[in-house]
Amino acid sequence: MEDNANGDAPGDLKRTPLDDLHIANGGRLVGFAGYDMPVQYKAGILKEHLHTRAAAGLFDVSHMGQLVISTPDGDVRKAALALEKLVPADIAGLGIGRQRYTYFTNDAGGILDDLMVANLGDRLSLVVNAATKEADEAHLRANLPGSIKVERLERALIALQGPKAEAALARLAPDCAAMRFMDVRELDIDGEVCTVSRSGYTGEDGYEISVPVAIAEPLAKALLEMEEVEPIGLGARDSLRLEAGLCLYGSDIDDTTTPVEAALMWAVQKVRREGGDRAGGYPGADVVAAQLKDGPDRLRVGLKPLGRAPVRGGASIYATESGGEAVGVVTSGGFGPSFGGPVAMGYVPAKLAEAGNGLFAEVRGKRLGVETCKLPFVEPGYRRN
Amino acid sequence: MLKFTKDHEWLKVEDGTAVVGITAHAAEQLGDLVFVELPEVGKDVEKGGNAAVVESVKAASDVYAPIAGTIAEVNEAIVEDPSIVNSDPQGAGWFFKVKLASAGDADELLDEDAYKKLIAADS
CATH class of the missing domain: 3.30.1360.120 (Probable tRNA modification gtpase trme; domain 1)
Incomplete structure (x- = not known):
């Protein structure tokens, strides 16, 4: 987000x-x-x-967008099923008082925005990114049936x-x-x-x-x-x-990255996957299903710089210390104060994505060693129980 | 002789060598530094050319050579612990020493009063 x-x-x-x-x-x-x-x-x-x-x-x-989706009779399931035409998450199965992460996709399986959806019992509430909130609202109004009300909060x-x-x-x-x-x-x-x-x-x-x-x-x-x-x-x-390994829309994910490439398939529940009762049915579902089956060409991974210099978004990634073409790109990077060193994430060829692979990122004309790693860099403190 | 540049570096010239660092104002604007890269000893630097790099959590910034010359010494202590630049920018947080190409070059830089006026006008 x-x-x-x-x-x-x-x-x-x-x-x-x-x-x-x-x-x-x-x-x-x-x-x-x-x-x-x-x-x-x-x-x-x-x-x-x-x-x-x-x-x-x-x-x-407060710059982020807050939207509410509802039906005139307060039937949240109807609203949820309508929203499922635009996002790959299980929204109809979201319990009252529960929230879930998802994303709007385009026909190529690219991500138009990522968002949170909450079931408030008689309506759904959405939190979307600031720079995309007008486009998201227009997208909802254009693509949800007329019986579904879209409100900006x-x-x-x-x-x-x-x-x-x-x-x-x-x-x-x-x-x-x-x-x-x-x-x-x-x-x-x-x-x-x-x-x-x-x-x-x-x-x-x-x-x-x-x-x-x-x-x-x-x-x-x-x-x-x-x-x-x-x-x-x-x-x-x-x-x-x-x-925390969380994506920044516009940097780590955008309309050219698919959920499979972005390693965000954890946000697609079983019921929306092949063989599920409500499999697919969102824009680009065929592209996503094919990538999931055949494997994507590239994957978003954590990147740990081996030295002390931060490696920032935009840096090219190389497989070797000299020569060769760039094989990937850093999409976010900086210094992790709690990690106590530089941290980054980016896209690398799927065959190089396994944790522990040594690669190089170009910073100020020099190729610095980085290692692919699992995300997140710090243990989350979520209250799960 | 203590001099300043509009790029927020300070230099103290003694016997044809200048000690160079970034000003307290620059250190405050950059925020807590987490990485410093210094030039190699023996490197020739042009006035206004890139000489060092500092990085905060958020961004990388170049430090320019305020004067032409040859790098005579660098302060490895700030590479080990970049926070020294924030705690003592115009003392223990110095960056490098330059043997001046021409002794008179520093004269045309800003004196302390002129630099103070410059940062007052900026803010």
Whole structure:
């Protein structure tokens, strides 16, 4: 999740409901996907990253898109079956109060966006990436039957992530403590109904809280006043998700990468696979099925640089230290503060994808040794039980 | 003689050799450094040419040679522990020493007051 879109001109950036708070907290604001967003606060990316893994970090992710899909009679199964025409996950089988990761595909099996889908009992709620949210909404309106209502939610989205997130949020919404990873509940916070999911984009336990704009700032302030909670910018959000092996839309996955190549087939449940009751039926399903059967040409893998120099997105990958053509590309890379060294991921030929393979990535004209490895780089802290 | 460049390097010239580093302002803007690559001793550098690389969690940045000359010594301590650059950028966090090609070259660089005005205008 999360999109990679930098370089917006200042001046016509949209502001989230927490913009004033970011400025008051010393946030360094940059244009990101059309929004004025904090890339870091005074502590800096390294300390913000480590704080999130040790305690709790608060992230403003209000730039992301929030959509609701429903039918006039509140039949969530009907809405789910309609959505399954656009995504490969088992949505109809998603229990009430549960959430699941999936992606919109195109006819070539490429990924148009990745998203979270939650079953709220009488409707589905979707969280999509900021840079793609208008396109996603148009895609849903154009391709879902007329009987399915698509609504955009104008709400703030606050992520509270880290091992102390539960203790912090439970002071305001005690019922959050009983939730497990990927549960979704509508909880009363400060007299308003908020949609809370136990999920995130850091590899840590934590929550994403969809809140009415009116209480976004008071809620963020109340959380930030707690000893364990610090504000965290998009810089640390990126290093946290990279260590957790999570894809960044626009960098690690896009409309030219298939779920098979991206190693995201874990998000396609049995019922949607060959032999399942609702196999296929989404755009590009034939391409995905064929790749799954024959094996893809390339695969997304973890890449561990053997030296100390970070290897960043865009670096070409070679099979040998000199000569030869590039065989792959790094799609995300940087320094992993918790891992304690450089970390990266990218695409390599499937025959070279096995963990432990020695390859080379070109950085400033030099080929540096990297090793293919399993993802994630750090053990997740999800509350599964 | 302490001099500065608009690219946020400082240099202290003594006896035809300049000690070079990045300014406190640059270190703060870059954030916590996690990797430093220094030039080889004996390498000739052009004024404004790439001399070193620093990387934070988020990005890589070039450090330019503020003056032409030959690299006489490098500070391996900051390669071992890049955080020294953040904690003491204008002291223990120096990068390299350059034997100047021409002794007068440093005169035209910014003095401390001019550099302070430059960063005040930037922010």
